[in-house]
Amino acid sequence: MKKLLLGDEAIALGAINAGLSGVYAYPGTPSTEITEYIQNHPLAKERGIHSRWCTNEKTAMEAALGMSYAGKRALVCMKHVGMNVCADAFINSAITGVKGGLIVLAADDPSMHSSQNEQDSRFYAKFALVPCLEPSNQQEAYDMMAYGFDLSEKLGEPIVLRVVTRLAHSRAAVEVTEPKAEKTLSPSTDQWVLLPGIARKKYVKLIEKQDAMKQASAESPYNKVETTAAKTGILACGIAYNYVKESLGNDANLVKISQYPLPEEKIKALAEKCDELLVIEDGQPVVEELVRGLLGAGYPVKGRLTGDLPRTGELTPDNVAKALGKANGAVFAPAKNMAARPPQLCQGCGHRDVYTALNQVLAEYPDHRVFGDIGCYTLGALPPFQSLSSCVDMGASITMAKGAADAGLFPAVAIIGDSTFTHSGMTGLLDAVNDKANITVVISDNLTTGMTGGQDSAGTNKYEAICLGLGVEPEHVRVVVPLPKNMPEITRVIREEIEYKGVSVIIPRRECIQTFARHARAKKQ
Amino acid sequence: MKKDIILCGVGGQGILSIATIIGEAATKAGLYLKQAEVHGMSQRGGDVQSNLRLSTEPIWSDLIAEAGADLIISMEPMESMRYLAYLNKEGRIVTSSKPFVNIPNYPDEESLQKELDTLPSIKLDIETVAKDCGNPRGANMVLLGMAAPIISILSVENLREAIATVFARKGEQIVEANLKAFDAGVQANQ
Numbered sequence: 001m002k003k004l005l006l007g008d009e010a011i012a013l014g015a016i017n018a019g020l021s022g023v024y025a026y027p028g029t030p031s032t033e034i035t036e037y038i039q040n041h042p043l044a045k046e047r048g049i050h051s052r053w054c055t056n057e058k059t060a061m062e063a064a065l066g067m068s069y070a071g072k073r074a075l076v077c078m079k080h081v082g083m084n085v086c087a088d089a090f091i092n093s094a095i096t097g098v099k100g101g102l103i104v105l106a107a108d109d110p111s112m113h114s115s116q117n118e119q120d121s122r123f124y125a126k127f128a129l130v131p132c133l134e135p136s137n138q139q140e141a142y143d144m145m146a147y148g149f150d151l152s153e154k155l156g157e158p159i160v161l162r163v164v165t166r167l168a169h170s171r172a173a174v175e176v177t178e179p180k181a182e183k184t185l186s187p188s189t190d191q192w193v194l195l196p197g198i199a200r201k202k203y204v205k206l207i208e209k210q211d212a213m214k215q216a217s218a219e220s221p222y223n224k225v226e227t228t229a230a231k232t233g234i235l236a237c238g239i240a241y242n243y244v245k246e247s248l249g250n251d252a253n254l255v256k257i258s259q260y261p262l263p264e265e266k267i268k269a270l271a272e273k274c275d276e277l278l279v280i281e282d283g284q285p286v287v288e289e290l291v292r293g294l295l296g297a298g299y300p301v302k303g304r305l306t307g308d309l310p311r312t313g314e315l316t317p318d319n320v321a322k323a324l325g326k327a328n329g330a331v332f333a334p335a336k337n338m339a340a341r342p343p344q345l346c347q348g349c350g351h352r353d354v355y356t357a358l359n360q361v362l363a364e365y366p367d368h369r370v371f372g373d374i375g376c377y378t379l380g381a382l383p384p385f386q387s388l389s390s391c392v393d394m395g396a397s398i399t400m401a402k403g404a405a406d407a408g409l410f411p412a413v414a415i416i417g418d419s420t421f422t423h424s425g426m427t428g429l430l431d432a433v434n435d436k437a438n439i440t441v442v443i444s445d446n447l448t449t450g451m452t453g454g455q456d457s458a459g460t461n462k463y464e465a466i467c468l469g470l471g472v473e474p475e476h477v478r479v480v481v482p483l484p485k486n487m488p489e490i491t492r493v494i495r496e497e498i499e500y501k502g503v504s505v506i507i508p509r510r511e512c513i514q515t516f517a518r519h520a521r522a523k524k525q
Numbered sequence: 526m527k528k529d530i531i532l533c534g535v536g537g538q539g540i541l542s543i544a545t546i547i548g549e550a551a552t553k554a555g556l557y558l559k560q561a562e563v564h565g566m567s568q569r570g571g572d573v574q575s576n577l578r579l580s581t582e583p584i585w586s587d588l589i590a591e592a593g594a595d596l597i598i599s600m601e602p603m604e605s606m607r608y609l610a611y612l613n614k615e616g617r618i619v620t621s622s623k624p625f626v627n628i629p630n631y632p633d634e635e636s637l638q639k640e641l642d643t644l645p646s647i648k649l650d651i652e653t654v655a656k657d658c659g660n661p662r663g664a665n666m667v668l669l670g671m672a673a674p675i676i677s678i679l680s681v682e683n684l685r686e687a688i689a690t691v692f693a694r695k696g697e698q699i700v701e702a703n704l705k706a707f708d709a710g711v712q713a714n715q
Contacts, residue, residue: 002552004548004552004558006562029564030564032564033564113563114564166561166587166588167587169561169562169563169564170559170560170561170562170587171548171558171559171560171561171562172558172559172560172584172587173552173557173558239587242585242586242587243585243586245585245586246585246586246590316588316590317586317588317589317590317593318590318591321590327591328590328591328592328593329591329592330591330592330609330610330611331592331612331613331614331616332609332610332612332644333609334609334610335603335606335607335609335640336636336640337603337606337632337633337636337637337640338603338606338607338632339603339628339630339631339632340572340628341535341570341571341572341603341604341627341628342571342628343536343569343570343571344569344570344571344627345569346569346570376569379569383629453564
């Protein structure tokens with residue numbers, strides 16, 4: 001049966017039909033739809049497949065590893081920067097090894113459509129010394145779930161499945177297979193205790209498995225060879241394959257790479273037949289660097305490092321065609337009557353009232369700085385508010401404000417959303433409390449994870465209790481309702497807490513207007 | 526035969542519903558289809574677009590190349606010109622004529638309309654047409670109706686059926702209202 005599916009949905013359905021028992025994830029573009037699809041799928045509901053959102057990617061990775069330990073198949077999903085958050089657990093899961101199949105899905109975002117960097121998760125797979133699968137289309141994304149779980153169980157290692165935005169968020173028809181049964185409970189009898197004495201032995205085991213991983217890549221149905229008499233050989237990784245085929249059709253002289261470690265023999269054979277290789281990969285020049293090492297300094301290898309493809313930004317049919325000498329170029333000149341239309345906070349959003357109040361009070365303090373965080377409210381950096389001085393990573397608002405306050409900056413204000421606070425802000429707040437740092441923390445609580453489309457937020461109804469539990473003084477945990485009519489009260493509270501020499505937390509709380517409208521519609525029906 | 530379409534507008538204007546209907550029609554007609562969407566941050570009042578590729582042959586790229594699009598369907602006049610680099614020589618623009626102004630530096634409307642007239646475009650005040658046929662929320666269906674006769678790889682009837690299928694779960698009244706808006710769009714382009 002064929003179904004029209006987003007890349008993310010193909011991954012989700014592929015996992016369910018491969019006998020998945022649990023998906024563990026924190027929302028992040030472009031990976032969010034995977035977990036949402038599983039949450040809403042009838043078979044997943046009937047089987048009771050775990051799909052509730054996790055507090056962050058680290059808790060997700062560890063829970064998935066626990067499910068694997070118990071013998072069942074688990075999927076952990078995140079956007080690329082989530083790999084940084086779960087890196088400790090992820091790298092060590094390669095040392096413990098796995099029991100039930102474990103797939104770590106990383107959705108990379110070259111061109112930063114909705115992200116703060118374009119790091120390439122294939123580095124993480126190499127760093128952890130585990131295989132990486134990189135589908136070129138929605139069908140492969142679906143098929144690779146069953147394939148990946150089998151490979152994971154065969155090797156006893158987690159498998160990274162790397163996709164990029166253009167695959168995650170593109171639809172195509174997918175041939176769907178019959179669902180397989182879940183694995184039964186069968187906990188590992190091996191010791192996963194990474195004390196140095198045990199870890200050393202396990203690490204040697206992981207190194208010994210590298211040959212089997214290379215063998216699997218050499219035999220993989222996803223690493224294909226297509227040859228012509230052309231003198232330039234192409235290494236087409238993941239979705240790069242589509243752009244090459246779009247330009248060259250059946251005239252392509254290439255190795256398609258969709259499984260790592262690299263299929264070295266296939267690459268060497270192509271290099272021998274050709275005068276040069278052109279590496280086309282979305283993201284960073286991972287393969288280009290590896291192939292230079294593989295073929296030696298004398299062999300010409302072209303790609304992003306040589307400027308044949310742009311060093312930054314995603315692949316497009318145009319920049320790939322240009323590298324292949326096939327570019328068309330535009331027919332029409334750019335429009336003269338044109339202006340950028342950046343995203344903005346919704347009209348009526350509570351974050352708007354928070355920024356209006358903050359700007360009003362902080363105008364009285366010329367040396368102030370507001371340290372921002374990751375969410376819809378990062379848009380407070382843009383006009384009309386232009387309130388933020390920083391936004392770096394999940395939770396950094398509180399800790400950066402603390403560091404700046406330690407250096408003597410006043411007033412140091414942090415603004416963070418409710419979901420981001422439980423993701424990575426709580427530990428920083430504890431540091432601030434222990435140091436009696438002179439900071440004002442605004443937890444702008446809209447009762448949801450807004451930017452990714454309104455997923456449940458892990459700490460809803462618990463924020464005052466969390467702050468008090470971490471040691472913020474009760475008289476300095478203040479709750480306000482961000483509405484224009486409350487402006488006098490909100491500005492008064494902000495002023496009082498800035499003037500307090502210590503840690504204060506202000507919680508402006510009003511539901512996201514998007515989820516509010518959705519809830520109202522659901523009630524009507 | 527192939528048809529490469531760029532759907533565009535401002536986040537929240539309903540271009541993904543248009544994409545869903547064309548997708549449904551294409552699937553039913555047995556065409557190959559790829560549809561790249563924009564999710565996430567860009568949806569909040571910013572410019573949004575979707576690349577829709579329909580073909581009788583297998584499709585490789587999810588994205589349309591420069592000078593590759595046969596058709597730009599836009600919910601907003603300035604947005605319809607944002608993707609000119611992607612329009613092919615015989616390409617057409619079908620757009621709403623009514624600006625959506627949510628930025629301080631929106632271009633002068635008169636010169637914008639003039640520039641649009643120099644391009645191979647057809648435009649219509651789809652919001653007024655939608656209101657006139659009693660479906661103020663159906664402007665995107667009016668727009669789809671305007672584009673329907675020139676999508677050509679799908680027939681107008683294919684698209685009508687798809688509207689009925691996609692809105693079926695919302696009840697007969699909603700289906701009828703959307704078909705009426707769609708038909709008004711078809712009429713306007715004849």
